[in-house]
Amino acid sequence: xxISSQLSADGQELTITIRGRFDFNTHQAFRDAYQCxxxxxxxxxxxxxxxxxxxxxxxxxxLLLRDHAGSDKADIRLTNCNPDVRKVLSxxxxxxxxxxx
Amino acid sequence: xxxxxxxxxxxxxxxxxxxxxPVLLDTFLVDSEERLRxxxxxxxxxxxxxxRQAAHSFKGSCSNMxxxxxxxxxxxxxxxxxxxxxxxxxxxxxxxxxxxxxxxxLYRAERQRWGGPG
Amino acid sequence: MxxxxxxxxxxxxxxxxxxxxxxxxxxxxxxxxxxxxxxAVELFERERPQLVLMxxxxxxxxxxxxxxxxxxxxxxxxxxxxxxxxxxxxxxLVRCLEAGGDDFIAKPYNPIILEAKIQAMNRLxxxxxxxxxxxxxxxxxxxxxxxxxxxxxxxxDKVAHAGCLNAPNIRYRQSPRAxxxxxxxxxxxxxxxxxxxxxxxxxxxxLPAAIGAMPLAETFYGMTAKGYSSNxxxxxxxxxxxxxxxxxxxCCATFLDINLEQGILRVWNGGLPxxxxxxxxxxxxxxxxxxxxPLGVREATSFDDTFETLPLALGxxxxxxxxxxxxxxxxxxxLFGEQRLLAxxxxxxxxxxxxxxxxxxxxxxxxxxxxxxxLVEVSMIAEPGAVAPHLLHxxxxxxxxxxxxxxxxxxxxxxxxxxxxxxxxxAMQLLLQISPLRYRVGTIFTxxxxxxxxxxxxxxxLLDSSIKSDAEGFASYYRxxxxxxxxxxxxxxxxxxxxxxxxxxxxxxxAVRDSGPGFDVQCALNQQxxxxxxxxxxxxMIRQLSExxxxxxxxxxxxxxxxxxxHA
Numbered sequence: 103x104x105i106s107s108q109l110s111a112d113g114q115e116l117t118i119t120i121r122g123r124f125d126f127n128t129h130q131a132f133r134d135a136y137q138c139x140x141x142x143x144x145x146x147x148x149x150x151x152x153x154x155x156x157x158x159x160x161x162x163x164x165l166l167l168r169d170h171a172g173s174d175k176a177d178i179r180l181t182n183c184n185p186d187v188r189k190v191l192s193x194x195x196x197x198x199x200x201x202x203x
Numbered sequence: 204x205x206x207x208x209x210x211x212x213x214x215x216x217x218x219x220x221x222x223x224x225p226v227l228l229d230t231f232l233v234d235s236e237e238r239l240r241x242x243x244x245x246x247x248x249x250x251x252x253x254x255r256q257a258a259h260s261f262k263g264s265c266s267n268m269x270x271x272x273x274x275x276x277x278x279x280x281x282x283x284x285x286x287x288x289x290x291x292x293x294x295x296x297x298x299x300x301x302x303x304x305x306x307x308x309l310y311r312a313e314r315q316r317w318g319g320p321g
Numbered sequence: 322m323x324x325x326x327x328x329x330x331x332x333x334x335x336x337x338x339x340x341x342x343x344x345x346x347x348x349x350x351x352x353x354x355x356x357x358x359x360x361a362v363e364l365f366e367r368e369r370p371q372l373v374l375m376x377x378x379x380x381x382x383x384x385x386x387x388x389x390x391x392x393x394x395x396x397x398x399x400x401x402x403x404x405x406x407x408x409x410x411x412x413x414l415v416r417c418l419e420a421g422g423d424d425f426i427a428k429p430y431n432p433i434i435l436e437a438k439i440q441a442m443n444r445l446x447x448x449x450x451x452x453x454x455x456x457x458x459x460x461x462x463x464x465x466x467x468x469x470x471x472x473x474x475x476x477x478d479k480v481a482h483a484g485c486l487n488a489p490n491i492r493y494r495q496s497p498r499a500x501x502x503x504x505x506x507x508x509x510x511x512x513x514x515x516x517x518x519x520x521x522x523x524x525x526x527x528l529p530a531a532i533g534a535m536p537l538a539e540t541f542y543g544m545t546a547k548g549y550s551s552n553x554x555x556x557x558x559x560x561x562x563x564x565x566x567x568x569x570x571x572c573c574a575t576f577l578d579i580n581l582e583q584g585i586l587r588v589w590n591g592g593l594p595x596x597x598x599x600x601x602x603x604x605x606x607x608x609x610x611x612x613x614x615p616l617g618v619r620e621a622t623s624f625d626d627t628f629e630t631l632p633l634a635l636g637x638x639x640x641x642x643x644x645x646x647x648x649x650x651x652x653x654x655x656l657f658g659e660q661r662l663l664a665x666x667x668x669x670x671x672x673x674x675x676x677x678x679x680x681x682x683x684x685x686x687x688x689x690x691x692x693x694x695x696l697v698e699v700s701m702i703a704e705p706g707a708v709a710p711h712l713l714h715x716x717x718x719x720x721x722x723x724x725x726x727x728x729x730x731x732x733x734x735x736x737x738x739x740x741x742x743x744x745x746x747x748a749m750q751l752l753l754q755i756s757p758l759r760y761r762v763g764t765i766f767t768x769x770x771x772x773x774x775x776x777x778x779x780x781x782x783l784l785d786s787s788i789k790s791d792a793e794g795f796a797s798y799y800r801x802x803x804x805x806x807x808x809x810x811x812x813x814x815x816x817x818x819x820x821x822x823x824x825x826x827x828x829x830x831x832a833v834r835d836s837g838p839g840f841d842v843q844c845a846l847n848q849q850x851x852x853x854x855x856x857x858x859x860x861x862m863i864r865q866l867s868e869x870x871x872x873x874x875x876x877x878x879x880x881x882x883x884x885x886x887x888h889a
Contacts, residue, residue, distance in 0.1 A: 195612065220340070
C-alpha cells in the first residue's frame with residue numbers, strides 16, 4: 103500500500119494516488135497526504151487506479167477528506183475506479199457525495 | 204618440549220586464589236593421587252573407555268594447574284585408549300607415575316616458598 | 322554491564338572445582354558448588370541459581386543427564402548452562418547441545434573468556450525474562466479488554482430486551498461477539514400490527530463499533546413503542562448517529578417496516594448488500610437494494626428517508642444479510658461472494674429450507690461453522706394481531722383509581738402538516754391516558770391508523786386502491802401518493818377524540834373527517850374481498866375491531882367507538 107500526493111502548479115488541486123489495499127492501515131498516510139497541503143486546494147482528486155481493495159474504513163477516510171474539504175462545499179473526484187471499487191462505492195451510494203469517474 | 208611446571212600459570216593461580224593458593228596445591232595433590240589410582244586400575248582391567256575417560260579428566264586437571272608435561276602424557280594415554288591400543292598403556296602409566304613424582308616435589312617446594320608446611 | 326549472578330558450578334575434580342569457584346567469585350558472582358550431577362540437580366532445586374557451569378563427565382550422574390533435568394526444572398525461564406569440557410570431537414559437542422547446553426568452555430580455564438561467556442549468557446537470560454514478563458502483561462491486558470466488553474454487552478442487552486427477536490417468524494444467525502464486530506439486529510412489534518426489523522453494520526470493531534449501537538437501539542425501541550412511524554424513527558436514528566459518531570464512522574443498515582395485515586412491506590437500505598423478498602405466489606425474488614447513504618453520514622436536513630414499497634403476502638419470506646457473510650474468506654483466501662449466494666438462491670426449490678441451504682453452503686465453503694456472520698430470515702407465517710398485549714409491558718403502568726372522565730379534543734391537519742407531520746404518535750399518547758382502554762391500545766391504534774390513511778389517501782389525495790394489484794402497481798401507487806402529497810395545496814383531515822364515563826362504564830369515540838368528496842361507505846363495505854379493493858377490507862376490519870362503527874351519510878366523517886365497563 104502506497105500513497106502519494108501531488109499539488110497542482112497553482113495550488114488549487116491536490117491529487118492523491120492510492121496503490122494497493124486501501125484499508126485501515128492506510129489511515130495515517132492518507133490523512134498526512136491531504137493535511138500537509140493545508141487548506142489551499144479547492145479541488146481534490148483521489149486516483150484509485152492502483153487500489154486493489156476498499157473497505158469500510160477506506161470509506162470512512164474519504165468522509166474525513168470530505169469533511170476537511172468543506173463538507174457539502176467539497177469538490178472531490180474519485181477517478182480510475184476498477185469494477186470492484188466501483189461496486190463498493192455504489193452499494194454505499196457514495197456517488198451522492200463524490201463525483202465518480 | 205613441555206615444562207614440568209609452567210610458572211606463568213602458577214602466577215595466574217596465585218592471583219586468583221590469593222590466600223587459598225596453598226590449599227589449592229594440596230587439594231590438587233590429593234586429587235591427583237586418586238586419579239592415578241583410577242588410571243592404574245583401568246589399565247589393569249583392560250577397559251579402553253574407562254582408561255580414556257580417566258586420562259582425559261586427569262589431563263584437564265593438570266592443564267589447569269600448569270603441569271604441562273604431565274598433561275601431555277595424559278593426552279597420549281587418552282589417544283591410545285581411544286584407538287584401543289592398550290599394549291602401550293603400561294609403559295605410558297609408568298612414565299606418568301614418574302612425571303607425577305617430579306611434579307609433586309616441585310609443588311611441595313612451591314608450597315614452602317609460599318610459606319607453610321610442605 | 323557486568324552484573325552479579327548466582328552461579329552453580331558442578332565439577333567432580335576437587336582442585337578444578339576450587340579453582341573455578343575462585344575465578345568466578347573474583348568476578349563478583351555468588352557461587353555454589355556440586356561434586357557430581359545428582360548434587361548439581363539437588364542444589365539447583367534448592368538455590369535456583371541463574372547460570373550453571375557444568376562438567377561433562379562426572380560420577381553418580383553425568384553432566385548431560387544433570388543438564389537435561391535442570392532445563393526441565395527451569396521450565397519457561399532460561400537458565401544458561403555452560404559445559405566445562407575439553408572434548409573436542411564434534412560428537413561430544415553435539416551431545417552437549419542436545420543435552421541443553423548453551424555454550425562450552427575448555428580447560429585450562431581462561432578467566433577472561435569465562436567472564437565474557439557468562440555475561441553473554443546473562444544478556445540472553447534477561448531477554449528471555451523480559452519476553453515472559455511482556456507475555457504475562459499482554460495476557461492480563463487482554464483479559465481486561467474481554468471483561469470490559471462483557472460489561473458493555475450486558476448493558477446493551479438491557480436496552481435490547483424490549484425486542485422480539487425471539488418471535489416465531491424470525492430466524493437469524495449471529496455470533497455472541499456480533500456486537501463487537503459492529504453487527505446489530507433489532508426487531509420490535511409496532512402498534513397497528515406492524516413489525517419493524519433493523520439490521521445494522523457499524524464501521525470498525527470492538528467497543529467503538531458497539532457504542533453506537535446503544536443509542537440506536539434505545540431510539541428504535543422507544544419510538545416504536547410510542548407509535549412513531551418508521552420514517553420518523555429512521556430520521557431520529559440518523560440524526561443521533563450523525564451527532565455522536567466521528568466523521569469516519571457510520572452504520573450501514575436495512576430497515577424493514579412489515580405490515581402483513583395490510584400486505585405492505587416498506588424497506589430502506591443504506592449501504593448493506595441486497596436483501597431479498599421471496600414471493601410465495603410466483604417464486605419471484607425481489608432484491609431489496611441499497612439506495613441510500615449509510616446512517617450517520619447525512620445531516621438531518623439532507624437525510625433521505627424514502628422507503629421503497631413492495632407487496633407482501635402470507636407465506637412470503639424476507640432475507641437480510643450483512644457484509645460479513647459475502648466477504649467471509651475461506652482457508653484459501655477466496656471470498657464467499659455474491660455469486661455463490663445467488664447460486665444457492667437459484668438452486669433452492671423450497672423457500673422453507675432456504676435459510677438452512679445458505680448455512681450449509683457457508684459451512685461447505687469454509688469447512689467449519691463461522692460464527693461472525695449475520696443472516697436474518699423473517700417469514701410471513703402468522704397473523705401478528707395476537708401480539709398486541711406484548712406492548713403492555715413497555716408502557717408505564719400507573720395504578721390510578723377509576724375516576725369520571727369527560728373530555729374531548731380535536732385537531733385538524735392541513736396540507737403543510739399533512740406533508741410533514743404525523744399525528745399518530747401524539748394520538749397514541751392521548752389514548753394511553755385512558756387507563757381502562759390501555760390493554761387494547763394496540764387495536765385502537767390500528768383502527769386509528771386505518772382511518773387516518775383512508776382519510777388522507779382516498780379523501781384528500783383521491784388515490785385509487787385498485788392500482789395496488791402487483792409489485793409494480795404498489796410502487797407506482799406510493800410514488801403517486803408522495804407526488805400528490807407534495808403538490809397538495811388545499812384540504813384537511815381532522816381527528817376528534819371524545820371520552821365520557823359514568824361510574825364503571827365509559828366510551829371513547831374517534832371521529833375522523835376529511836375534506837374529500839366522501840364516498841358510499843355501505844357500498845364499500847359490501848364489496849367482495851379482492852385485492853383490488855383493499856379499501857373495503859380496511860373498513861371491514863375497523864368494524865370488526867370496534868364496538869360501534871358509523872358514519873355521516875356523505876361518508877366524509879367516520880366514527881368508531883370503544884366501550885369499557887367495570888374496569889379499574
